[in-house]
Amino acid sequence: MVAKSPLWKLFYSNKTNYKTNKTHKNAWCIGCLDEKIRDLKFRHAAAIARGEGSAGPDRDNEYWFSRALELVKPTCGKIDSMLAHKRACGWIDPELKRKVDAEIMAKADNPAGDSFVQPSHIAAFNYQPQLPPGYGTSNHSSPSTTPPPPKRMKHSPSFETIPDLTFGAPTDPVQRQEEFNSDILRLICSCELSFYLLERPEFRHFILKWIPHIRLPDRKTASGTLLRNEADRVVAQTRARVEGKLANYQCDGWKNIAKTSLISAMIVVDDEAVPVRTHDMTGRPKTGDELFSLVKADFAFVKETYGVEIIAAVTDDGPDGKKMRRLVKEDPDLRMAVFECWAHQAGLLTGNYLGVKQDFMEAASHGNDIIKWFNNHGKALDLLRNQQILILLKEYALLYPASTRWTSQFTCLSRLSSQEAIILGCVAQHRDELLLAAGPKADAKAKATEIIDRCLEPGFWRDLKRIVRHLEPLAIAANIFQDPSCRLDHVLLTLGNIYDFFDCLDESQDGNKEVKSAMTLSIERRWGKTDQELFILAVFLNPYIRAKFFNADHLSFIALFHIARRSFLRLTGNNLANDPVFLRAFTDYYHQRGDFSRESMWLDGYAEMYQKENGEESVDVLQVWQGMRGETTDHGRGAFIDLALRVLSIVPNSASTECLFSMFGTTHTKRRNRLEPQKVHRAAVVRLDQNRRFRGLKPSRKKRRFDSEVGPGTGSGAGNVGSGGGSLEAAAAAMLAEQGDLDGDGPVAPSFSSVAEGLIKAAQEVPETLDDDDDDIPERLSDLIPSQARARVAQQQPAQPAPTPNHTPSTTPTSTYKRVKLADLFVYERAQDEGCNGLKFYWHIGEAIAETEKCMLEMLRTQRS
Template sequence: MGLSSESVITGTPAHTLQPWAPPIQHQFGRDLCKVFVALNIPWHGVGNPEFWRFCRTWIPEARVPDRRALSGRFLDENVAEAESRVLEQVRGRLAMGQSDGWKNIAKTNVTTSVITVNHKTHILRTHNMTGRPKTGDEMLSLIRSDIQDAQKRLKVVIIGWTTDDGPDGKKARRILAAEEPQLIVTVCWAHQINLVVGDLFSLPEIAEVIAAAVEIVKWFNAHGAALDLHREAQKIHDPLHDPLALLLPVITRWTAHFQSVSRLLRLSIPTRSCSVTRRDKLLTSAGRTAEAKGKAQEVLRIVDDPDFWVRLTRVKTYLEPLAIAANVTQASHTRLDHVLITLGKLFHAFSDPKIDPAVSAKVHGSMERRWSRADQDLYILAVFFNPYIRSSCFATEYLPSATLIDIAHRAFKRFFGCEPDAGFRSALVDYIRRRAEFTDQGMGLEGARAEAECNGDDIDVVSIWELMDKSNDATQVSRGRNGVVRLAVRILSAIVNAGGCERTFSAFGVIHTKLRNHLAPDKVHKTAVVGQDLHEQHIEEGLIPAHRPKRKFGSDYPSATPSLDLSLPSREAPAIDVPPADAEDIDVECDFLQLARQLRSEAEAVEADDASPEGADPSAPVEDDNLAAQPAASDTPSETPRQSQRSRASRTSIPLAQLFAYPNASSSDSQNSAQSALNFFWAGGIKNLEDELAAYEILCPASHESQ
């Protein structure tokens, strides 16, 4: 079926060759579709004359399909093949659902749902919201249908659902939690950290000093001669290293501005030196107009102000722990224990007496409000069931072992709809005291850590618990000792942000561009599904690296307790998603004060709305009893919504200020254990912040010029 030697030399078609048989031709069409998806080639490219010339010359036996066939039946067949592979991976597994909204280049609003199973995110469905109301009832209807679809088509066990904290998502979560108490229904915690930052930005001095710093960066980057003088000042100050870029924040995320002002602070000495020693040249480089000269004098006045640099240092100190927390909580596989440990670390960081009391009060108040609305039982149990932490970080005055056992007992009844037996309690006691099968050796903690380090991978605490499961039937309720294992697996499998949706939207943005803005949402969805499947196949076949640079939370960095290690919240996600070149959030003239106002507005809107806690609300308007039933774990019926409401009424409510045994100057051994626990994710979060800086270097136009 190849070309003759004469055809190869002359480049003329070999008309004597027979066309491919229908099965081969059909497979060619499917494979060509995959090539177009993998390379992100527009579907109409198949009709390009040069492409046809290439095919006639080199594969004359093939009949090239048109764009309708390529993006129609062949794409549909590849989607079906991809979904069959997903079914093989997820059948019978616990799955956490997430849904979020997105607006494409054509201003079409869509709502997409994904499920996360065993550290992998799978795209579920995309709904075109054109003409549909953006209400809680509509969101609830979509979630219900998505749960039904996941259970029927992919045979998974949905254990929970996550949405953002918008009014529609809030109402949908409230009703869903009331009607389905066995689901872990939670808000996106990456968004919650942003709201804490929004509350902090309500202090005017914080936003003002950042805005001033960004103005300095903008001015230098906008004037080539001034930027050259700044680089010369850097070389004089540090002749052994290449000059660093002044990072211009080109995406509307507060962490981009944090990185920008952090870099400026790092370059404070050469920046101030340049202003003093090269002032005349800097003013000349500004331009000839009075307005340009006035702007230059204003910027240089800020640079010359020692108090500005003191205030900028102070603000950077405030924002850095929040930026680290944002990196922890925005990972695509952030668990409940990641969130609570991060909140504890943040609370302790802002308890430092050196911090302005107004700042501490603002951050503490914001965190306490958001924590008070959380389903605290589940977050506490997630930390407790992390075998590297257990109960070591909790303040026993407010959370003794007996209370932890009671919380676990309530959670078992909620999820499995029946009472555990005496063996369940004895197993919990043994787990707390590291006895019987729950010793470090019995759970294989050191082996899991060593294996992860050897493979350059993360520790999967869910897998540690799954290996301890002594039941042959994954759907059977274990009321005794094995019930502890089942409960731990369920709680630690919950994902508490919409990171999977955000990464799916990044893929959508690469597919649906300004030049391809007529693509229908369903076609974009199908293309993304096939693209994700091809990416997974390439990894399995060793054609591309298995992981991008990963988030390392505790595994590769020194901590107070080096022997202890914790699993990563993400296997494949970088610190940030680099947006496509035409992404709507790129704006070289991004106004920080406008961004700060937006964050404050979002935080205020959440406070003004009906701030219901996670879980059932007795006053929630439960309107529909037809929610798809969760696959029953046993013949014992689960609690009714009314029973669930009574159960939730006794839920744990402990302020962050009292929850942990925070260390102090004269810390006891128990407080040192708490310090180790609170630091587990933090060192890796700092590394993530450095990785994020590298990503912003790519995004910032001046970065390449300064190398």
């Protein structure tokens, strides 16, 4: 047989047939053979050092090779099988793999001719195991028998992509002990283990048995000095990565299981969340002034510790957060944008929708009852599953919602709505059996009768589909707004899309007129209270959209130019009113010409690249602008690009802080509630750094596809879903922990009515008028600074550059910005005609997150059953 494919440079074959295949031969990966030979040699040397065996006769290369062939499972010598193994194997030499890939692309034949790769090419034959000094003197009580090697070799993930990982213990005892202390601490933090583990006799015995000459630290030392030192080391390493970059500051409040009120702050730099500080608020007032003093101290700490420039600050929309944001605007030393958390705003929008309380909305609570009833009666659930297999050829679980995620209520109702025909068929055919499944008690039979009658009621399914249709855009918007990589243009485009959805509701249907009125008013109110200029500028600076959907009656060329100029002055302190190069750059970008044409910015190339690599993931427009950055950033073309980078780097939510609180919650539990807040914070710092280091290497699998129909919330795009790897099993476990399952509380399936009441109450606590926080949006640029401070600001302004032909200090009066209603902001007909390139530019991100949530709920349901 002639080895024609270059792939055979990576595989050895003894020319025996693969199993019963008479066409293809056995193929052993040389990378796997190399690793197995190294493993066998090391085990042999270690056994001799421990006194558990003798050197015996010389073991030559032929012995090690034949032994490796016995232990490594061959693959089929078919091109597709070998390609699949090449992609998955972490042991193949990367350089050799690249050469073979290049030959495959060039469609070259294997120059080896009629022979396969030879065993002599395996580098492990020259490998000599090196054991740490003193390894053989470990005081094992008795020799142990080495277990036989496994029949099937399971390959570990490759750590080649992690440059700061080290293998092999240092020879110096002091250094070895220090590294062990650091590693064991990182292991405890990243695996959410208790520090009491270090004092468990079973664990101490394990360490003494398998890691001799290592002194295990005690609990107090580990959670004290070692944890503090490791957190300080992480902070120093983080500074080296982020220094000089733009950062978003966010803070939020939380109460732990010990009822201690905390405020935690984080910064987000290039989509990396970095914990800053956690403040114990016990005995301190919950006021805007107190929060402002705390936040201002955090700003100074962040600048000194990490060397970043804060461009935006985000808090929730509580009274203290509102005043804090106003005080930040008024402080002449702080040049940054401030925003309310838009993940919170999405919940308030949903609360306003549910607060309409129309009759058709009762279908959601009834649907919740149907889900619970079938899941709580095994016989009924079996009948339903049999009906699904009969008609759909597979099972679909009736999903339980998660207690902390209102979007899971939508996901569960959406699944129930899709099973209408199945449930109707099951109830019609098996009514008597369903009644028997309820049990002998009269109240149980009455409940079963109620559920069956409800399922047979046509109006119920009509109303259920209606509320699912209304909740879908709100759920997708919530998924987009709470994504850690959300930007300002994500928010405004999504806000415009859901406004258009509710504004186009058919008023002839009962209740739709009230829903339309409530939702358009709610969306306008939240849009009217935010910093409109930066949101508008963010959409304009998306090079795939620019100004083509704006209503020119309200946002003309010159109106957008003034927004850009004012925003640059706010964020940097530089006034570019009389900078002709800045105006020329803005004009070229507006008209898509020169350096800012579609071709020069390589927009089609970026779109094609992201489509190939990431499926339906949208292009990172920030990357497009970073590719155009130059040395000059204070005027002209460079200032325009710098403005785009600043505006598009803003993250208008506190989702990362919420994730930090979830991390606190898994560390500080009902069983482990004596850790003080600062220790919990330091453990989270170490754990986040571990997550960053091992991103992409944690066990995962292909995402399970639980349904294939295209419907609400079933987008297939990857989207910017979160910021880290990890399996669905881990996500489901986290959701279980949120609901109390992992603490022994049993499954909790919150009712739709209880979730709705919580959302309605939160929405009602927010004032209904725009005047409640009018200072949050300046009508004039001078409103950014209080009158009593303007003289002081004038003295503190940096000296303007000397007049030059290209840059002259401005004496032009500052133009003002007039709020634009969302109804007048876009030309909605034109935007909707563009489909996914219009207001739905980021819609697939929310759909992808909804699909992921559906998979997690399915996994959760499987774990419970």
